[in-house]
Amino acid sequence: MKDFIYHNPTKIFFGTDHAHRIAEEIKTYGDSVLMVYGGGSIKTNGVYDDIKGALLDGGLTVTELSGVQPNPRVASAREGIRLARDNQVDFVLAVGGGSVIDCAKLICAGFYYDGDPWNIVTKGHGAKVERALPLGSVLTLSATGSEMDSGSVITNPDTQEKLGWGTPLVQPKFSLLNPAYTNSVNPWHTAAGLADIMSHTMENYFTVYDDAFMQDSFAEGILKTCVHYGPVALQEPDNYEARSNIMWAGTWAINGLIDTGKPTAWSVHPMEHELSAFYDITHGVGLAILTPRWLRHVLDETTAPKIARMGRQVFGLVESDTMKAADAAIDALYHFFESIGIPMHLKDVGIDDTQLEAMAAACLVHTKGTIHGFVDMNEEDVLEIYKACL
Amino acid sequence: MKDFIYHNPTKIFFGTDHAHRIAEEIKTYGDSVLMVYGGGSIKTNGVYDDIKGALLDGGLTVTELSGVQPNPRVASAREGIRLARDNQVDFVLAVGGGSVIDCAKLICAGFYYDGDPWNIVTKGHGAKVERALPLGSVLTLSATGSEMDSGSVITNPDTQEKLGWGTPLVQPKFSLLNPAYTNSVNPWHTAAGLADIMSHTMENYFTVYDDAFMQDSFAEGILKTCVHYGPVALQEPDNYEARSNIMWAGTWAINGLIDTGKPTAWSVHPMEHELSAFYDITHGVGLAILTPRWLRHVLDETTAPKIARMGRQVFGLVESDTMKAADAAIDALYHFFESIGIPMHLKDVGIDDTQLEAMAAACLVHTKGTIHGFVDMNEEDVLEIYKACL
Incomplete structure (x- = not known):
């Protein structure tokens, strides 16, 4: 067996009765949160109400970025970074599948980076992630595993590229895995x-x-x-x-x-x-x-x-x-x-x-x-x- | 499936070439370490030299508690707590199998507790662990799993009792798992x-x-x-x-x-x-x-x-x-x-x-x-x- 280091500190809340815990977790980092989600299916299946309700009940201020697409685009991350800065958020909460979580990871890393976030993905122009906003996730699709890892895959339609990148700094602090949230998939x-x-x-x-x-x-x-x-x-x-x-x-x-x-x-x-x-x-x-x-x-x-x-x-x-x-x-x-x-x-x-x-x-x-x-x-x-x- | 929370933040260094990393890990907590071990087999198989050498090379001050027995006795923990206090240690490093790690866990928890550490095990006399010294481990026996969990089992020969207790506060921050250290078992x-x-x-x-x-x-x-x-x-x-x-x-x-x-x-x-x-x-x-x-x-x-x-x-x-x-x-x-x-x-x-x-x-x-x-x-x-x- 090859030598290795294993370290996976993401806390997992698994099951149907944990939504009330997320505000408490987030509050250890601050009280302003950017909620990132996709095309709106969470608004029809009850997940949006569950999670946004839990955030507001916990006294958090919520900014929203919606419309993150499958094969998430760098443009969404750019928009998220702008929103996160404008609203001085302390935490990013991804509510969705791997695409939403991957996009949120780039928002977290890009928040403290002056250049274009696509540089972080390509490691171009000397981009190096040394700090990131803390991230949490609420998973709504069983697939990518992005809820408990440090990787992300981002697509740039302008260059016809889909590339992976990652850093432990963007690994979720916690992820809420409620299997019932995937019933409507x-x-x-x-x-x-x-x-x-x-x-x-x-x-x-x-x-x-x-x-x-x-x-x-x-x-x-x-x-x-x-x-x-x-x-x-x-x-x-x-x-x-x-x-x-x-x-x-x-x-x-x-x-x-x-x-x-x-x-x-x-x-x-x-x-x-x-x-x-x-x-x-x-x-x-x-x-x-x-x-x-x-x-x-x-x-x-x-x-x-x-x-x-x-x-x-x-x-x-x-x-x-x-x-x-x-x-x-x-x-x-x-x-x-x-x-x-x-x-x-x-x-x-x-x-x-x-x-x-x-x-x-x-x-x-x-x-x-x-x-x-x-x-x-x-x-x-x-x-x-x-x-x-x- | 029942609801659950899974959270295991112990960092694992697995393989033959990680001993040099432990001083660096410990130094994030301080520079005085209590090294806890057992009957001395680590002195004949090279593990003691490896680890103590790495600690000293890293500029750490080392206090030692030896002689922890299988089915570890509460008396060893009492002695360890005394040594830890007298030498104002910042970190406890267990070098051994589950017995040594379990004893070290009680030392970590007992360090900040005024009464007898056996109360922590029995939850007697209102004992409650609210703080603990940080712990690391170097595993020399594949068995108890104590290297990546928050539990401990301690024996009190006076009461003829062997009881389990635990708290996430005593879970190792890191564990060094070198399979070659078990060759001499x-x-x-x-x-x-x-x-x-x-x-x-x-x-x-x-x-x-x-x-x-x-x-x-x-x-x-x-x-x-x-x-x-x-x-x-x-x-x-x-x-x-x-x-x-x-x-x-x-x-x-x-x-x-x-x-x-x-x-x-x-x-x-x-x-x-x-x-x-x-x-x-x-x-x-x-x-x-x-x-x-x-x-x-x-x-x-x-x-x-x-x-x-x-x-x-x-x-x-x-x-x-x-x-x-x-x-x-x-x-x-x-x-x-x-x-x-x-x-x-x-x-x-x-x-x-x-x-x-x-x-x-x-x-x-x-x-x-x-x-x-x-x-x-x-x-x-x-x-x-x-x-x-x-």
Whole structure:
């Protein structure tokens, strides 16, 4: 096992009866809060009233930034920073899914930075985050894990870029995880969220050199949870057992535990980020389309044992031949995604072959020439995988 | 899933190359440190030199408390508190296994308390911990999980009591987990540590009402890790892969994750604490002897499915009949403990039938009349289990 440092101080309030706690938590930092949210679904499902009510009951002053979009734009962060400064806020509260939380992270970091926040994302113009506003989150979508990590992904439509950045300074101080808040998530986003959770888990799981047995067993537990409860949540959107297991699994897929002691290069996310950047598709859908093709592309005698292990542990395969089991595991994964309603071809989400070369080239620019991971890949590999997804 | 709050801010330095970091961590609290350790094994295996050297290199002043025993005595804590006060220490560093860390926790809490520290353990005489010295730990034995939790167990030979207590105020700020520091742990304590880890896991795992699927899958991952690597560590004490997996598993067995959302009453620990209190036996050995007999005692149609699930997931049983699988799971657990060299009868560790009634009575006093857990138990149940262990 590789040496590592593990430190995750985010406090999690999990369950249906914690909303009243958030004002108290925020008040340790000040009494003016910027509430950041998305397209307004929280106004129809009761979450807005719950949370804003709790903030006002706690005596806090609330400024609002609404309209944060999926694949959150740097423009929203710019607007949030302006609002935070104008209103001298002490705390930022993100109420939404990963996009809202990621945007709020950039607001927190940008608040103390003089230049354009896009520099923070690109690390351009010497941008360095040395201070940030404290952040909290109220999660309304099980997917990105942004509620308990220090990362953020921001899109800049002007440059057609979608890039990740992060610092422990923007990790949420607390996150409120109420599984019932996800009951109203529609089947499309429920399925895409599951794919996102599973992709995070598999990015961490699939490594060739590997002696992190416990962490991999945990990863299998997360995947099994998604496979077990995904169909239940789609069938019965109000099923608390399913929503709560999926929500907690989403958090642990990417909060720094299951990749401890392992090499951490990711393969599928960089390829998907180009799909989202060029076509603004739903991130989790892109990941689901790519992952089985990626596994098929890298399948060989070196990678087969780990893929077979996933098949046996997660999908209950009993095939004893390693290569056959690995092959069946990839099929099982593909069919699982298909079964939860994800369109499994790029053409189904409006992507044709016209930009594949451009996306493959951009992907390798953003990964500095090589995608490190389960198997290292070059532009040729990425293009082949994109083509296999058509 | 039940509502819960999860918050574990302990920073973990895991691996072979972190000793140089601890002085820097401690200096954020002050420059005088009390180093607490046990019987001196750290002086022969190099750990003492490593750690004391790092503290002195970092410019810290070091006071030492040595001689903390397994089943740590309140007398050691009293002595530590005196030393800490006399030397005006700013920080306590425990270097050892759970006993040393647990003793250090009481020193941290007792430092600011005027009365006898035993009151903190019993919550007697209105004792309440409102402040504590900050604590760090360097782990030398994979077992109790005290390196990343807020609990402590202290023995008072005068009253023949071994009792648990805890507060987030005494949770380590950081813990250094160097698996190589456990290479010199002898087979007896390696096996007892494994049994302790597995017992913590099973105490959390075995509940009848249960929809915490992910947490239970993680618990199975911890148990599989112990079953997989325990024999390896015993065969090859310097095997880093085995020692590192066991060490990390021990931490996650009891740091508050796998019991999230579940009822948390424990059954076997209260029964074992009487064995240790009356006979000063090795805690993990007592747990290993008790657990299979406890499972056999509570086995019925309600409990069988969960016991069978453990058998299938952890021991790879393929028996389809639930009751038969549960029965075989208990046998597999018994034989696993036996295979790692644990004497599986009380008489093997010097306990005869003369005090069984007294221990059963004391156990129920300490659990206020009922052991809540997988199945609620009374004094009669405890006595029967003790007898089955003879």
